[in-house]
Amino acid sequence: MEVFSFERQIKHYSSYQKILLVGEGDFSFAVCLARAFGLAVNMFATSLDSRESLMLNYSKAMSNVMELEARGCKVLLEVDVHSMSQHPFLVSERFDRIIYNFPHVGYLHSPFSAECNRFQNRFHQDLIRGFLQNASEMLTAIGEIHVTHKTTFPFSEQKIVEFAQGVGLYLVHEEHFSLLDYPAYENKRGAWICDQPFPVGMCITFKFTKQHGYTTSGFNLGITASGPWSGYSGIISPHMQWSHQNLVWAYFKSAREMLTETGEVHVTHKTTFPFSEWKIVELAHEVGLYLVAEEPFSLWDYPGYENKRGDGLCDQTFPVGMCSTFKFAKLFYHSSPSCFHLGITASGPWSGYSGINGPRMERPFCI
Structure with missing residues (x-):
């Protein structure tokens, strides 16, 4: 028929x-x-x-x-x-x-x-x-x-x-x-x-x-181009996760060098598993950036923005699901070499905070 x-x-x-x-x-x-x-x-x-x-x-x-x-x-x-x-x-x-x-x-x-x-x-x-x-x-x-x-x-x-x-x-x-x-x-x-x-x-x-197609560096999914994650070679495979983390770490390192004293680095990303395993906050700390705020992200706030896959079916959108925008600032020398403060003004939404929820506040950190 x-x-x-x-x-x-x-x-x-x-x-x-x-x-x-x-x-x-x-x-x-x-x-x-x-x-x-x-x-x-x-x-x-x-x-x-x-x-x-x-x-x-x-x-x-x-x-x-x-x-x-x-x-x-x-x-x-x-x-x-x-x-x-x-x-x-x-x-x-x-x-x-x-x-x-x-x-x-x-x-x-x-x-x-x-x-x-x-x-x-x-x-x-x-x-x-x-x-x-x-x-x-x-x-x-x-x-x-x-x-x-x-x-x-x-x-x-x-x-x-x-x-x-x-x-x-x-x-x-x-x-x-x-x-x-x-x-x-x-x-x-x-x-x-x-x-x-x-x-x-x-x-x-x-x-x-x-799961199938295991290799020493991870595995790939036997899929076609019709899936929402088509073209990905294992979203949570050890190799793929390392690649994502390396991308984020390199971005943070470069972005930090380009900030003004009161500047912020914003990264919007999914917060559900396996994306939560990319350890964005920890990677930021490693290059001297500090989490000052985390806010839920919604496409409704950005009319005209069309999120794209960027891999395989590049021009197609993907479901964003649960996401957050992570906001980071630089860590600066304090007068004492054993501690730090945020080089910020009173105009920011986090002005005056010297550690909202940063795990590194439990011990001093210097650049």
Whole structure:
């Protein structure tokens, strides 16, 4: 049919991708994607529930399943993420995207059980580890695993990134998640009071891919030019990280020599992992620059500015995510050779400060 020649997209997902959705609850997220694509012949949507459980616990589950099947989606029930790679209908399949939204094992005692209970948290961690292990075996060479989850405590203690690394997966990106991006998706609790929504709060979609192509200096990702990080040879590989740090250090060294006495060096950068590992503040200290302020960065503040990738697909933008503008000033000799002060005037936003949060203030530093 001619319709198959036209790609349709929603957020991170394309009708050309082969997609597996797990832990689907009432299947409303799958319906959201299927409606955006028109047809869902490349989609598999799964749930741990049986048909009877779906009918009992979710008011819209069966109508959603019927719509998915009508659009060509393959719906599979009673699929356990701990063993899904061996499921008879999935064992020979490979996927470009595997999606798990808000993984949750249910509550130990009641819907009001404490999420911070250490036993509860341990069950969550076991769920996530089992899913990631199985999903890593089901990816295509350019496939990604997407896990959307809350980032506040105690959910931050579920160690999603660490578990992914433990099964040979590599974090390539993380983006803020918003329900507004997915019309028709109704997030559900999935335990005890299954059909009720829950406040998603601050959430992130973590994107992982398989690690392969190791070399003595790092590794590269087997990817195509369509990815948001295409052309990169391993964002957090030791070699790539060293290259980024060397760039930043050289910039600081040159920029410091070009400052006036009251001048500032501003560096705007992502603050999430792996970019947080570049140690910008520490590199600035090494060349005699001192952090005087850090402010959140927003594209809305700079109309006309279009951030560009600058590598591979140079003229394309990239999602900035969580960013900060780091502001540095020079360190100057004090009258005493054992300490320093900032050569600044009272007009700056940090005037008069002699060390807002610099770790080096605990000991003297001289140029």
